[in-house]
Amino acid sequence: MPLSVLVHNPGNAPTTGGSPGRSGGDEPPRLTFDGDRIVLGRGAFADVRLPDPSVSARHATIRASNGEYLLFDEGSTNGTYVGGVRLAAQTPRSLRSGDRIRLGRVWIEIRTEASPLTHDLPVATRELALRLVEDAMRAIGDDATPSISVVEGPDMGISLALAEEGRVYVIGRGEACSLALQDPDASREHVQVVRRGGAVLAQDLGGKNRAALGEAWLAQDRAVVWRRPAMLRVGRSVLALAEPVADALAELEGSDDEALPEGAAPPSPPPSFGAPPASGLAGAAHGDAPLVEPPSPVPPRRIQDRTGWSATDVAVASTAILVIALSAAGLYWLLKS
Numbered sequence: 001m002p003l004s005v006l007v008h009n010p011g012n013a014p015t016t017g018g019s020p021g022r023s024g025g026d027e028p029p030r031l032t033f034d035g036d037r038i039v040l041g042r043g044a045f046a047d048v049r050l051p052d053p054s055v056s057a058r059h060a061t062i063r064a065s066n067g068e069y070l071l072f073d074e075g076s077t078n079g080t081y082v083g084g085v086r087l088a089a090q091t092p093r094s095l096r097s098g099d100r101i102r103l104g105r106v107w108i109e110i111r112t113e114a115s116p117l118t119h120d121l122p123v124a125t126r127e128l129a130l131r132l133v134e135d136a137m138r139a140i141g142d143d144a145t146p147s148i149s150v151v152e153g154p155d156m157g158i159s160l161a162l163a164e165e166g167r168v169y170v171i172g173r174g175e176a177c178s179l180a181l182q183d184p185d186a187s188r189e190h191v192q193v194v195r196r197g198g199a200v201l202a203q204d205l206g207g208k209n210r211a212a213l214g215e216a217w218l219a220q221d222r223a224v225v226w227r228r229p230a231m232l233r234v235g236r237s238v239l240a241l242a243e244p245v246a247d248a249l250a251e252l253e254g255s256d257d258e259a260l261p262e263g264a265a266p267p268s269p270p271p272s273f274g275a276p277p278a279s280g281l282a283g284a285a286h287g288d289a290p291l292v293e294p295p296s297p298v299p300p301r302r303i304q305d306r307t308g309w310s311a312t313d314v315a316v317a318s319t320a321i322l323v324i325a326l327s328a329a330g331l332y333w334l335l336k337s
Contacts, residue, residue: 002117003062003069004032005040005048006109007128008269009135028269029128032115038062040103041074044253047121049129051136051249053258054078054104060087062095062110069095069112077257078104083268100268104260107269123197130198133252134245146200146243148193153237154182162195169193171234172207185209185235191218193226200226200241209235 006028031048039046043057050059056076063070070092073080080087081102087093097112118124137144148171149159160169160179169178174188181190187207194201201223204211211218214230226232228246232239 001112002032002034002115003038003064004030004111004113004115005038005062006030006111007048007050007132008107008109009132028109029131030111030115030118031121031125031128032118033121034117036064040108042253047125048108049125049253050103050106050108051129051133051252052104052106053252053255054260055106056104056257057253059103060101063092065092069110071095071101076103078260078265081265102265102268104258105264105266107266127198129249130245133249137245137248142244142248144245146195146241146245148179148232148239148241150179150181151231151238151240153235155237162193162200165195165197167194170205171239172205181234181237183235183237186237187235190234191232192223194223198246200243202226202232 007030008028033047038048039058039061040048040050040055041057041059042050042052042055046058054077056074056078058074059076060074060080061072063072071080071082071087071094072092073087073089075089082093082095082099095110095112097110099110101108101110134144145161145163147159147161148169150156158179160171162169170189170192171177171179171181171186172188172190173181173183173186177189187205187209189205190207190209191211192203192205202211202213202218203223204218204220206220210220212233213224213226218224218232226241228241228243232241
């Protein structure tokens with residue numbers, strides 16, 4: 001059975017649209033796996049990247065064993081909790097669908113149900129990490145918008161903010177371009193740039209002078225990912241890409257663990273849409289739901305010790321004696337005749 005990991009934003013804040021695996025409504029984004037081991041942590045190598053300094057680089061792992069999933073804490077700084085119970089390091093804990101797990105101040109939820117597998121997991125988990133960082137930056141008022149700046153050429157110092165995801169921005173000499181250059185060697189429409197998910201894509205529009213990205217010509221038949229620190233050359237101009245969210249993510253992944261003070265952990269988030277119930281005896285066995293008390297036994301009927309005859313008793317006895325006497329008289333009459 002595939003295993004899905006749903007990531008709740010710190011503070012229960014809703015994530016921005018377009019998160020990997022997001023199914024709509026209020027359900028958190030999810031990543032769905034079908035493997036033997038899932039690494040949870042802040043590091044870039046983790047299968048589920050949780051960009052929060054309270055999460056260790058390699059915080060915990062989920063491992064498949066004999067038809068069930070087991071959770072292990074990997075010696076994290078702030079511990080791994082299922083419900084309110086902290087796991088001992090390297091001590092397995094059996095998981096069931098609907099379990100809530102806290103790593104540092106980040107809550108995740110486990111689902112074992114029929115769900116489509118996440119395609120291209122390395123890309124999807126990076127995009128999810130970038131979304132979480134972007135949400136956190138916007139929540140505190142930091143500018144999270146990627147931008148392009150001219151660092152060499154006649155227009156050095158001008159810049160273009162890629163504010164709208166999915167919008168095509170055109171760079172060239174034309175006045176209607178998103179980034180209009182005064183460079184005489186630039187074509188009227190030289191390059192187009194578009195932001196999709198956590199990546200910025202660039203494509204040469206076939207001008208008289210080809211654009212170069214890093215050490216290679218920029219493709220004209222398809223969009224390619226602009227990966228820093230590569231520079232984009234358009235005519236005599238050199239353009240650099242700034243990605244505040246990616247920079248913040250890299251800084252978080254390389255930072256030391258933040259030790260949470262006593263009582264600083266956030267409460268469990270509210271139930272997700274479609275979450276299985278966690279109650280009854282099974283839940284109590286995991287320490288996250290009360291036992292269902294059995295119904296109180298029916299008290300046995302007391303046997304009364306009666307020492308006297310009631311009026312009812314006398315009436316019943318008298319009737320019985322009368323019936324016996326009549327029967328005897330009738331039998332005597334039949335024998336005599």
